[in-house]
Amino acid sequence: MSNPSLLILAGDGIGPEVMAEVQRIIAWFGDKRGLKFDVSEDLVGGAAYDAHGVPLHDDTMAKAQEVDAVLLGAVGGPKYDVLDFSVKPERGLLRLRKEMDLFANLRPAQCFDALADFSSLKKDIVAGLDIMIVRELTSGSYFGEPRGIFIEDNERVGINTQRYTESEIDRVARAAFELARKRSKKLCSMEKANVMESGILWRDVVTEVHADYQDVELSHMYADNGAMQLVRAPKQFDVILTDNLFGDLLSDCAAMLTGSLGMLPSASLGAPMENGRPKALYEPVHGSAPDIAGQGKANPSACILSFAMALRYSFDQGTEADRLEAAVEKVLADGVRTADLMQADGGAPVSTSEMGSAIIAALDASL
Ligand code: IPM
Ligand code: MG
DSSP, X not given: OOOOEEEXXXXXXXXXXXXXXXXXXXXXXXXXXXXXXXXXXXXXTHHHHHHHSSSSOHHHHHXXXXXXXXXXXXXXXXXXXXSOGGGSHHHHHHHHHHHTTOOEEEEEEEOOGGGGGGSSSOHHHHTTOEEEEEEEOSSGGGTEEEEEEEEETTEEEEEEEOOOOHHHHHHHHHHHHHHHHHTTSEEEEEEOTTTOHHHHHHHHHHHHHHTXXXXXXXXXXXXXXXXXXXXXXXXGOSEEEEOHHHXXXXXXXXXXXXXXXXXXXXXXXXXXXXXXXXXXXXEESSOOOTTTXXXXXXXXXXXXXXXXXXXXXXXXXXXXXXXXXXXXXXXXXXXXXXXXXXXXXXXXXXXXXXXHHHHHHHHHHTO
């Protein structure tokens, strides 16, 4: 049997430098654990625009559909702010999500003990935090029609449409219930059923799906209250299920609970392919950080932890995923810090590649 295939789309800004560390980790698993991958690379975002005039070439899209998993770095940068909306770097990422039909976006927010002091919240509120946001990723107001800027009565009108079908809600709800089942069997669904019909339907369908998951405790919350509860008492949650736009906001909010955006991975999963693996794209939650790009300052942990999610969700290598996550945790516990994790009196930060080397040393020590 051939090796499983990975397509690496490093993208823009700090994407290439954090992805270089992921490449070293992939090589480590090949050498030391016999887990070999066929890795190919291509362009996305501004990098693709510079080469092809589009943020995602059709050939790259076709490749993404064929591989076992896509690993993405980051897209965007100030250089591309002037581009037309249709070719902005973000459109490349949104096209991948839509055409691969990656409807379930898993965004864990986990507060590593060594970093509990970094959160803007009090330590006891976040210490030990381990929640999972499941964000619907292929529909809702990001994609609903009609959309656009139109002229009505001699003025411009900007329109986006929040639209969800029953089946779209049903499938992401099932993904969230399945996850909740493997965790602490608690699911909180967030919408705005008090003001939006799409929220009423969301609540109805999630409640219907619950009939198949009676062992999971289901609660519903208005998304604005959810945002408030996330900063008031985040540990009340385990799995949170929400739509595309609310999930965008709530996941950034949850990310900051953990201290640094530089630590957070994500998985975007679709339906199973012929080989039984889900269509999948893994990416850090952070962006392209143009202010520090190319300086070797970026924290590669989020991107490395995204590869750990790939091991777990695409390749059924939960034990190896645990090993990689434990290595990152060990490095943090040892006090190794990239610049994003420095406190005022914290000594000298390590570089991106030094962080990668420390994680590899911790992996070696785990054998
Ligand atoms: C995210 C990002 C994206 C989104 C952007 C880059 C299109 O904010 O993944 O959360 O809005 O979904
Ligand atoms: Mg976002």
